[in-house]
Amino acid sequence: MNHQSKITLEKAQCFHCGEVCQEEPIIFDQKDFCCSGCQKVYELLHDKDLMDYYTCDVNPGISPSTHQFEFLDSPQFRNRLITFANNEFSKLTFYLPSIHCRSCLYLLENLHKLNENVIKSQLNFGKKELTVWFKEKDLSIGQLANLLSKIGYEPLIQSEDEATSKRNNVFVDKKLLLKLGIAGFCTGNIMLFSFPEYLGLDDPKLAVWFGYLNLFLGSISVFYAASDYFSNVWSHLKLKKLTIEAPVLLGIVVGYSRSAYEIISHHGAGYMDSVTGLIFFLLVGKWFQQKSFDFLSFNRNYTSYFPMSVSKWINKSEIQIPLAELKVGDRLLIRNQEIIPADSILRKGSGKLDYSFVTGESDFIEIKEGNSLFAGGRHTGEMIEIEVIKDLQHSQLTQLWEQNSFKNPLYKTENWENFANKTGMYFTILLFTLAISVGVYWGIVNPKIWSNAVVSVLIIACPCALAISYPFALGHGMRWLSKFNLYFKNTQSLERFANIDTIVFDKTGTLTLHKEQSPKIHFTRGLLPEEWNVLYSLSLQSTHPLSRQLKKYIEQLGYSERVFISNFKELTAKGLQGKWNSTLYQIGSPKWLGVPKEEPEDYFHSESRIYIKIGDEFIGFMDFPWENREGIEALLHNLRMNYELYLLSGDKKQAAGPLSDWFPGESHIHFEMSPMEKMEFIQSLQKSGKKVLMVGDGLNDAGALREASVGIAVSENHLQFTPASDAILNGKNVKYLAKYLTFAQFGMKVIKYSFALSVIYNLFGLSFAVQGTLSPIVAAILMPVNSLSMLLIATLGMNFKGRKMQNLIDVSSLRPNN
């Protein structure tokens, strides 16, 4: 008996994709493959002499998809995709989310070997983008996309907005890098030219010469490299707002004007080195902060959830049309696992619809001919034929996106004051008061030096520390968190994350796993109906989550007859037992049942296993997928000490299960919430002054994610659609949420401490400045030292904490880009 169960345990691993083969593996070239798709890819690579693919990495392949891309040949898509075309060749860029290792690079850059009409292909690994030069006459875009998807790299066609925003990012990055380079050049040279002055050079001719050179370089630095500061402050002033950038810019402008005046009037050398040095450090900070995760999308709306094309049934044949061309009255074919693209009526066939992503309800809904279907449901079962009754823009699902918050891209930043800007405001007021009082004082006591003193105050007191420690601390924070599989959209969202006091969780897909899969069964023999009934009756008597899952499963098999069990016993951490017809039935752990643990821990952590023994006969075991994510209980236990917790779910109340124990009361758990209600709930929390973090996964959470101070979308893998959010978190790492929060809060502490330190620096400098005795050399030393120490504190602090975190977080669950 044991021997038999061992055979089922030794599963073959696919040579191509590394997946464990669920069924009998296909054997080809003495290697195992999990499906014919993988085997075909292997065959293709074998024929084209691209076998090095398998030497770069272990099981590098991806099981190919069967998606068809002919619809890309329509002019609408062609115009969007092709970036360049002449008579000879065309050029386009595809986003291929499944790129993950060096082997991908090898295969994709050898695309010309797979198809002679491909001229050249170039991969950008970081962005997961493949640029292809190809002969469009002989190879259409659709065929090219089909080729890519055949070898496992299905292109993801992005919406126009997404593509444009990515292109803009590249442009902005380039510009910033240019400015940074030029600012560095100016700073370095000005420092060089200022040296003789500090060393006491007496040649007045040379000093003038250097002065003008410095003025020239300084002007470039101020008016080109720092030009963003002018435009930003100006646009904020128009809104009657003072940000941290205002006093910084004031310092720059005053320092520059004073220096220009000194140089032109041959009075001295000015503070040009301090001013340009400051600009350089500010830009370094900005550049550091800019790091974005290009392979992720934070701005998706519902349209990205739907397929790009649908199969239209017309004149007894099937054609692929782009989703945008869908009209009311169209007949469509929907296959297993496809998504209903618009509100419609079922005309032929039957099946089950899963609306969990759209409504949050985890139960499947049976559908029959004549039923109305709503856009967004995922169909399971045979192919069905549907008739469209509403186009996508007017369907139930899209109403959420008609809300104001969705139309304003700056919604969150506009309604939120960060620490830097709040401080910046007080700082500016304080600075002006100080400068004016110093001016008035010296105006009375010694009118000769009043302008000197005022200028020095404005230069030295500029809050550059905040402007520098901010981007570095938060930039490092973002980088570390991305290593822990939490990807933030930008540093502002990370700061908001550190400040939240209330956490709202979605249930399905966030705290619990999305799909209710059936267990994997490893029995030595089939069970008789009465034996199923006994197991059913046993499981009925227990409230253990696994018992409930077992009960559900047996019900699905069609056995639900209660039989009388005697001597029922539930043993904690062991299992259940009971007698029926004087035979002992036992369900539980292997240790308790005396089953030798023959296998190492080969099963995934996402499953829990129960063993079954009838009489003396060991029947086998069943693997149930976890209902709750692993470690959720511990997480909630930790969080509820410091945060107010809420649970929102689109599910019916019965589905709560043991999770409800972790929330403080009835008012904190809400069921049967529609997407709109979820959003309104968050709004009302925020109106009462709470800073809310929303953790959710589906389209049904999109409104709440948008409305909350911080919205984190949970995703099982990077291929999966995630609604617009501030951050994306790998589902496996939800359990570390408390640790992430601590880390972000540490980042804010670093900023505040370094700010305090810089205030001490500034006071020191100010003591010279108010006396009107700040010499350029003191400024030239004090300012870079100040900036550099901010940079160092932020970098060292965050890296120290990050390394410590690394030990606390299960590194094994961290897979690159996954």
Next chain:
Amino acid sequence: MDIIYVLISVSFVLALGFLGAFIWSVKSGQQNDLVTPGMRILMDEIKSDSEKK
């Protein structure tokens, strides 16, 4: 002391040259992707290995 005029001009021109090189590299897209070229070098090694065989 006059030599310093020459030296400074030379150093400035040199620095300008480097700045020019940097601007050129940014404009021509060399800074766009800093990951893939490093990996590509290793790929070439694999190719030449298999050619030897």
